[in-house]
Amino acid sequence: MVSKDMEKDIEKVLISEEELFEIVKRLGVQISEDYKDKDLLLVSILKGSVIFMADLMREIKIPCNIDFMAVSSYGSGAKTSGVVKIIKDLDKSIEGKDLLIVEDILDSGRTLSYIKEILLARKPNSIRICTLFDKPERREVDIFADYIGSKVPNEFIVGYGLDYDEYYRNLPYIGALKRSVYED
Ligand code: IMP
Ligand code: MG
Numbered sequence: 001m002v003s004k005d006m007e008k009d010i011e012k013v014l015i016s017e018e019e020l021f022e023i024v025k026r027l028g029v030q031i032s033e034d035y036k037d038k039d040l041l042l043v044s045i046l047k048g049s050v051i052f053m054a055d056l057m058r059e060i061k062i063p064c065n066i067d068f069m070a071v072s073s074y075g076s077g078a079k080t081s082g083v084v085k086i087i088k089d090l091d092k093s094i095e096g097k098d099l100l101i102v103e104d105i106l107d108s109g110r111t112l113s114y115i116k117e118i119l120l121a122r123k124p125n126s127i128r129i130c131t132l133f134d135k136p137e138r139r140e141v142d143i144f145a146d147y148i149g150s151k152v153p154n155e156f157i158v159g160y161g162l163d164y165d166e167y168y169r170n171l172p173y174i175g176a177l178k179r180s181v182y183e184d
Contacts, residue, residue, distance in 0.1 A: 001181075006168060011178045012176055014152065014155075014157060014173075014176055015150065015160075016173050020055075024055045027149060028060050030147065031100065035060075035098060039096065041067060041094060041099050042064055042066045042100050043066075043068070043094075043102060044066065044068050044069070045102065045104070045111075046069065047163070048103070048105065049104045053066070069086070069089060069115070070088035071114075094123075095122065099124045099126065100128050101115065101119070101128070103130070103132070103145075104131070105152070105157075106134045106145055107135050109142075109143040110140060110141055112129060113141045128146040128147070129144075129145040129146055130147035130148075131145040131147070133148075133149060133162075133174075138154060152174075157174050157176055159171030159172065159173050159175050160172065
């Protein structure tokens, strides 16, 4: 169960608000430089990446468009099956656009690998991935991110958009969840 006081469910703070700000700022500078002659379209994968997206786009100093996509993976439990269903598709055609997929965390890689495949078929000019967090030890498919905020250990993390059972997205920092929360 989620406590009324969310802080009680957090084992430790892994990445503070200040550290998150520095990470996002660095990514913004790099993306602004790399895409200065391109037609940048940021595609946020809902819902985990909303806070990251909102902060990242303000650190990008070149013209860009944004869009959102929501997917759900089939199958239950903590493990993603890799077969994803589109819950909300992009609003517009991406043909000729330089797409940057904005994701919260790359875990097994199955979700992103599927999304990338779907989007590649729509003939964008280019497609890259920007993930705030990467858990490389957990990878099951051959996919990598072009921009990585930070590598994280193999622990379940929440906050700054990331959830456990749809809760904790509103914590302003990244914390490791106490085991008792998911074992109860
Ligand atoms: P993948 O298909 O296994 O790479 O799953 C990626 C998705 O799993 C992310 O977009 C998150 O929604 C979720 N996820 C993976 N690890 C964590 C975590 O530590 N905390 C919260 N969500 C996670
Ligand atoms: Mg999630």
